Amino acid sequence: MTEIIETIWIPMPDGTKLAARLWLPKGARANPTPAILEYIPYRRRDATRIRDEGMHPRFAQAGYAALRVDQRGSGDSEGVMLDEYTDLETQDGVDVIAWIAAQDWCDGNVGMFGKSWGAYNSFQVAAKRPPALKAIAPVMGTDDRWLEDIHFYGGVLAGDNFWWGSIMQLYNARPPDPAIVGERWRGMWKERLEAMSYWPAQWLEHQTRDEMWRRGSISENYSDVDIPVYFFGGWADLFRDTPFRITERLKGPVKVLMGPWAHLYPHDGVPGPKVDFVAEVIRFWDHYLKGINTGLMEEPRLRFWLQDAVPPSSTQTERPGTWVEEGRWPSNNVETRTLHLNSGTIGDEAEAGPDMAICSPQTFGSAGGDMCSFAIPGDMPADCRIDAGGGLVFRAPVLEAPLDVLGQPALTVSLKADKPQAFVAALLIDEAPDGAQTLITRGFANLMHRNSDTMPEPVVPGEEMTVTVAFHGIGYRLPAGHRLMVQIGSTYWPILWPAPEPVTLTLAPGASILALPVRRATNEAPRVLPVPENPKDDPPVSQVRAGSMDRSIKTDLTTGEHITRFFLDGGVFGPVGRIRLEETGTEMAEVSERLYRIHPDDSLSAVATMEQESHYERGDWSARIKTTARMTASTDTFHLEASVECWNGNDPFHSITWTHDIPRNGM
Numbered sequence: 001m002t003e004i005i006e007t008i009w010i011p012m013p014d015g016t017k018l019a020a021r022l023w024l025p026k027g028a029r030a031n032p033t034p035a036i037l038e039y040i041p042y043r044r045r046d047a048t049r050i051r052d053e054g055m056h057p058r059f060a061q062a063g064y065a066a067l068r069v070d071q072r073g074s075g076d077s078e079g080v081m082l083d084e085y086t087d088l089e090t091q092d093g094v095d096v097i098a099w100i101a102a103q104d105w106c107d108g109n110v111g112m113f114g115k116s117w118g119a120y121n122s123f124q125v126a127a128k129r130p131p132a133l134k135a136i137a138p139v140m141g142t143d144d145r146w147l148e149d150i151h152f153y154g155g156v157l158a159g160d161n162f163w164w165g166s167i168m169q170l171y172n173a174r175p176p177d178p179a180i181v182g183e184r185w186r187g188m189w190k191e192r193l194e195a196m197s198y199w200p201a202q203w204l205e206h207q208t209r210d211e212m213w214r215r216g217s218i219s220e221n222y223s224d225v226d227i228p229v230y231f232f233g234g235w236a237d238l239f240r241d242t243p244f245r246i247t248e249r250l251k252g253p254v255k256v257l258m259g260p261w262a263h264l265y266p267h268d269g270v271p272g273p274k275v276d277f278v279a280e281v282i283r284f285w286d287h288y289l290k291g292i293n294t295g296l297m298e299e300p301r302l303r304f305w306l307q308d309a310v311p312p313s314s315t316q317t318e319r320p321g322t323w324v325e326e327g328r329w330p331s332n333n334v335e336t337r338t339l340h341l342n343s344g345t346i347g348d349e350a351e352a353g354p355d356m357a358i359c360s361p362q363t364f365g366s367a368g369g370d371m372c373s374f375a376i377p378g379d380m381p382a383d384c385r386i387d388a389g390g391g392l393v394f395r396a397p398v399l400e401a402p403l404d405v406l407g408q409p410a411l412t413v414s415l416k417a418d419k420p421q422a423f424v425a426a427l428l429i430d431e432a433p434d435g436a437q438t439l440i441t442r443g444f445a446n447l448m449h450r451n452s453d454t455m456p457e458p459v460v461p462g463e464e465m466t467v468t469v470a471f472h473g474i475g476y477r478l479p480a481g482h483r484l485m486v487q488i489g490s491t492y493w494p495i496l497w498p499a500p501e502p503v504t505l506t507l508a509p510g511a512s513i514l515a516l517p518v519r520r521a522t523n524e525a526p527r528v529l530p531v532p533e534n535p536k537d538d539p540p541v542s543q544v545r546a547g548s549m550d551r552s553i554k555t556d557l558t559t560g561e562h563i564t565r566f567f568l569d570g571g572v573f574g575p576v577g578r579i580r581l582e583e584t585g586t587e588m589a590e591v592s593e594r595l596y597r598i599h600p601d602d603s604l605s606a607v608a609t610m611e612q613e614s615h616y617e618r619g620d621w622s623a624r625i626k627t628t629a630r631m632t633a634s635t636d637t638f639h640l641e642a643s644v645e646c647w648n649g650n651d652p653f654h655s656i657t658w659t660h661d662i663p664r665n666g667m
Helices: 049-053 056-061 087-101 117-126 159-171 178-195 199-204 242-249 277-289
Strands: 003-011 017-024 033-040 065-070 106-115 133-139 229-234 254-259 302-308 321-326 334-341 356-358 392-395 403-407 410-417 423-431 437-446 465-470 474-478 483-489 505-507 512-519 541-545 549-555 562-569 578-581 586-599 602-618 621-633 637-648 651-663
Touching: 003 087, 017 056, 033 056, 033 087, 033 117, 033 277, 049 056, 056 065, 056 277, 065 087, 087 106, 087 117, 106 117, 106 277, 117 133, 133 277, 159 199, 159 586, 159 602, 159 621, 159 637, 178 621, 178 637, 178 651, 199 637, 199 651, 229 242, 229 277, 242 254, 302 403, 321 474, 410 423, 410 437, 423 465, 423 474, 437 474, 541 586
Parallel strands: 033 065, 033 106, 106 133, 133 229, 229 254, 254 302, 302 474
Antiparallel strands: 003 017, 017 065, 302 321, 334 512, 356 505, 392 483, 403 474, 403 512, 410 465, 410 505, 410 512, 423 437, 423 483, 437 465, 541 578, 549 562, 562 586, 578 586, 586 602, 602 621, 621 637, 637 651
């Protein structure tokens, strides 16, 4: 029977203690086992408790000690957290692994995994080469924080820098649990609150690929990671290029499984089909931590879900398709097809014609959904026809046979811009016979970064430039009767923050090239992946208040203002409302409203706001947090305002307001 220890304390060299939950397999104290570590800042005691219960007990049942550790300054751990992916965070991870390996229930072999933040720091800790760390399984994270994070897309400032930073504004203000840390919880909470800064402003001080983004990017030196890696990702998630880069550049064994999923573990995967992540990764752990030949590493290294065409919808629960395998990347099964953007058409040969120009309305991009879907209804891309009038449109001939795209398409564009600061948004689209347009993938390029991501150069208005727009990786099958399309725009709100002025882009027909990775059909029959079993017991959680949500776009016909609203009564994973964890008696609630406002003719009218409120209650313990955030910009400055208010019961406990004016630097 598994032994569960609710809280163990892991001492760091500086005396700080990190809180962890431990699942020990039967007999581990007499016969030590390998250990599996998950190390994230999202509160193991309550916020991720139900999610953790779906994985860590199964690791223990498979003969592994499983640990879920709160990072320094989060959950019930001591100390403060000053930023994401700091050197101290990484070193703490190294020290945690050394502590685990020295315990009498561990045989000295450790594996590390995690999704999102936990994927990042799995890579980062592995790069430090702690001796006991034998393998990692990152889920939906990146090797390069500049190229593929929530801050910048194609060198353009992402709206997610504001949104996710505001989420962390709330998370960083959450208190430890007095049932774990005792009466010192108030002092620990106060220490965290007084150490807080507003992270979106902190990040916005770094608008080029500087040391901030190089820190924690294993792409700076891939050779630092020399242990086996099993990467899990999803086409509806943000991190779609990392699997291609690491497969090509890491020298150790690499496995990749890319499904159709949003930002969820594969066993919770939406759109489906789901895959039993725990069963799959246990085969990986067994191979590298126990020395059992499970056959996993004898299979082709890469498996991708090749998505079938579906009607466009911002809500998808299932995504039809088929699994395909590749033994290496680049693959001998994939060839680059070169196509040319002509006068509204896409062809095998370049054709000259009159120049084409577009000045997209600032609302172009409203059909884009979120760059990183959480599978919340309405957060995936909608019909691209919604935006079609705001971009240049190019159509290929109707397909006579299916076309399989696998990899990272690229668009090399020759163009001119009429303003010194500009960017390009490009969409690759599947157009059905009825005219419906489903997004395949998209990419962006900041024209001020055309020569360097470290030294932005203003555009010379009217001067011809050649830039490459890298589309995000994708696996997609266009059926016969459909056609390939490209849309090009000069803005993409609210996914990207707009340039200081509306921009007109001018393209010469025949001068731009689409490089399309086309996969030839193969006859492989991949191993059937494990399907998650339905839980035998209902999770020990009760709903105290039903959740709700609203995701809408409204146009004020009197002013022309365009308003995108996302209201959510629940956490970032959906409208769960207020819930009670029966094991601990803790009640939790989180409510947020995010608004993006813009006028179609005025890029400086862009406003992003976010309000959030969070509650933790149990018996006579009650903690409440309220945050606000607002972002605007002038031609040369970003302006951010934010606040945090906290209450202990009904008594005000802490309050702070920040105001930041940050010069624009090529953004």
